[in-house]
Amino acid sequence: MRLKILNGCEASAEGAISAGCAFYAGYPITPQNRFPEYMSERMEQDGGVFIQAESETSSINMLFGAAAAGFRCMTSSSSPGISLMQEGISYLAGCELPAVIVNMARGGPGLGDVTPSQSDYFQSTRGGGHGDYRTIVLAPWSCQEIHDHTYLAFDLADKYRNPVLVLGDGLLAQMYETVRPKAKKKRFPKKPWALDGCSGRKPNSLKSLFLTPGVLEAHNWKLASKWARIEKREIRCESYYCRNSNYIVVSFGTCARIAKEAVERARQEGADIGLFRPVTLWPFPYAQLAECLKNAKKVLVVEMSLGQMIDDVYLAARNSDARIFFYGRPGGGVPDPDEIYREIKKK
């Protein structure tokens, strides 16, 4: 496939189309308005269904219907809209329905602002809605990666019958880079559980309601074993110069890309420093990070928030002697490499 110049929204949308997405529903919200605009055109060209929904609540419930009917489906939004979707995501998880949700996160709480933020980490990785559930969370740092991650998200969603989140931010949504689009997927997994009319088979039903005593608990145990399988198989992370380094910077998404520049600079000046970057935020690469921290004396966690992923770093570092420091910019603040470099030097 030929290279294209795309922003993060367009790159993600193209990833979805390559993955065979047949249904998109969304509601405009900055910084990802380009997403529904682009999708409206592309779905028409591609023979898929595009609906501008009346709200994010409706978008996510349309996804419920599309997934129930056995089709690959997605929505995109930004933080306040994703908050509105949480009930629906919980239903998707409870009914074991595959769907892809892209969050181009922005500053909060409340209406916040429209600039990039990573303050939806807790919401993304801890379920977000009600009930004991998890969603797989992929955190890309470039336009190529959000393209690839979106494509992958559809496969993971189908494989585990679970909603998958792609967590970008306003920076990724609006920056343009070259992207090599993936070829269009041709073969898809069968969905014998889907609702498409009971011709030649027994009726199917989808539900998350289990009133008989013990049945809901059993359903939760079944879901738990699925999530255990995901934790075993789907962890993704990257480390740069982490082997035996005594100073490790931990960061994800676009913030990790910025931090990488600061780490490179510190290394050029002779610092013994590496960067660890979780790519799946759930499942979190606890063991992989713990391995990197074996010889570490210092850890600097850098986030575009008041510190949310740092909780997972503490969990990963529970057997480590390293001292853990934090540098964060909440409310839409974006650090530049100099700033992180100075912070590295200070600690």
Add this chain to the structure above:
Amino acid sequence: MKAIYQRPESLTTDTSIYCPGCGHGVIQKLIAEVIDELGVRERAIGIAPVGCAVLSYNYFNFDVTEAAHGRAPAVATAIKRLLPSRIVFTYQGDGDLAAIGTAEIIHAAARGENFSVFFINNAVYGMTKGQMAPTTLTGQKTTTTVSGRNPQVHGFPIRVCELLSSLDGVTYLERATTSDIPGIIATKKAIKKAILWQMQQKGMSFVEILASCPTNWKKNPSDSLKWMKETMERYYPVKVFKDPGNIL
């Protein structure tokens, strides 16, 4: 021997949890009969509400999914758009459709989504044990309007058909009642027409069906039917609001 009456194939043999005299059982049987008569059971997809009819997937013998409270029209929108040859309907109570799900029904109607809606108005929140519904009548006592609904305090009851009648996306719109045999026969006709119009790709077909909830009305089943006739049907007149032509 010739069978003159039997359980429709579109109903399972499960025992429903509905109370004696409840309107839901009657209406679901009518829907099942219509689906049998039209021969579309293997193409039917129902969307159950959150409310007393939440367990519909146990009672209908075809594909049925649950939906979050009030969101059935959004779920149905996607299913019907992706599977246009299937017969898709939502089955929703008054709390589900006219309170928490108001936005979803209005916008699905405005878009002219080509599915059928069966809206069961029993003027109360049945499942949560009798609180005020958006359709609770003025003066009606519920567990959250213990002295009776007072419009100055609780607002006015919503007439959903009248509200939807201004939307061009709704092509077939009727209010029917289950308070007596002629009403039940007319209700069945309305359900049939709704599905037939859906098969003609005409846009949303919507039937409001007045139903009894003796348990939460604190009335016996026969007094409930009387109350429907004398009180409910006065505020919610049985009426065909829109019918594009003769389809039966």
